Structure formats: C-alpha cells, structure tokens
Amino acid sequence: LKRSKMRIVLGDHDQLSTQEAPAVMRAVSAVIRHRNFDMNSYNHDVALLKLRKPVKFSKTVKPVCLPHLTREPAGKEGIVVGWGRTTEGGMLAGEVHEVKVPILSLDQCRRTKYKATRITENMICAGKGMMDSCQGDSGGPLLVHDGDKFEIV
Known part of the structure; x- marks a missing residue:
C-alpha cells in the first residue's frame, strides 16, 4: 500500500452516523518500517506513520502511551x-x-x-x-x- 493512498481517520466511532462529531482525516507523509521487517516470516511487523499535518487532541482524539520496557504483557x-x-x-x-x-x-x-x-x-x-x-x-x-x-x- 502506497502512502499516497493512505488516509488516517481519527476520532471516528460509528462510520455511518452523522450525529457524532466529525472525524479528523490526515494524509501520511512517511511510512517508517522496522529495518528488520521480514516479509516471509512477518518478523518485526511494525511501522510508524508520520502524518502530513499535526493533530489536535480532543475528547475523541487522544494519544496512546508507549509501554514500559520493564513490564511483560504476558498474562495481562x-x-x-x-x-x-x-x-x-x-x-x-x-x-x-x-x-x-x-x-x-x-x-x-x-x-x-x-x-x-x-x-x-x-x-x-x-x-x-x-x-x-x-x-x-x-x-x-x-x-x-x-x-x-x-x-x-
């Protein structure tokens, strides 16, 4: 998928509703893939998307935190x-x-x-x-x- 074809939708809950606050759309200016990504095994299958314009946080658009490195998620x-x-x-x-x-x-x-x-x-x-x-x-x-x-x- 080319970054020019990507659109990031933020703050949307129900795609069919016209009653909620309008979603925020952003274009992607860069896709930063993990340097060790392996298409055959899907090892390191993670990427960051850089948005073309900044996003204002609101009641429906909030950041997610990065995990603590010392905490193991297994069992949670x-x-x-x-x-x-x-x-x-x-x-x-x-x-x-x-x-x-x-x-x-x-x-x-x-x-x-x-x-x-x-x-x-x-x-x-x-x-x-x-x-x-x-x-x-x-x-x-x-x-x-x-x-x-x-x-x-």
Whole structure:
C-alpha cells in the first residue's frame, strides 16, 4: 500500500452516523518500517506513520502511551479495537468494536494452532477461542489498561 493512498481517520466511532462529531482525516507523509521487517516470516511487523499535518487532541482524539520496557504483557488482559469483521467471512463493522483478550506468553503462543517455528521471540499472541481480532482489524492496536491511560503493546 502506497502512502499516497493512505488516509488516517481519527476520532471516528460509528462510520455511518452523522450525529457524532466529525472525524479528523490526515494524509501520511512517511511510512517508517522496522529495518528488520521480514516479509516471509512477518518478523518485526511494525511501522510508524508520520502524518502530513499535526493533530489536535480532543475528547475523541487522544494519544496512546508507549509501554514500559520493564513490564511483560504476558498474562495481562489486552483490548483489541477495530472495524473488522465480527465473524469469519462476515461484513465489516460500521461501528468500532473492542474485545478483551488474554495476552499469551511465547510458550503459550507456540502451543496454539499456529506453527511453533513461525512464532519468533519478537511476536505476541492474544486471544482465546472466538475472542480475537478478525479480517479488517489488521494494523489496529492491542492495548493494555494501566490506571487512567492505555498503553500499546
């Protein structure tokens, strides 16, 4: 996906509603991929997007905090947020959804349905049963609640 085709939508909750405050859209001026990203293994599958214009924080647009380096997320309850499908093969959601998911340790992750050798120490697994992200949620956040703020995992 080219950065010229990307539009970042901030502060939107229900894409079909005209009753809420208007969403803020921003173009992307740069995509900063992890230098060790591997397309075959998806190792280091993370990037930063630099927005073309600054964003004003508001009631509906707030920053997310970076995690504390000393805290291990495994064993905590995470929150996945997105407009993805709520059932496999279903329709995309018009309203943002969230689901609480357990964050797994590396050993627990390697014992799931995914091939253990494909899960590297740079990856994280979260979810249980039918509670996880789905198609359309890719690139969305996995968050943990820390007091009065959220941290991205």
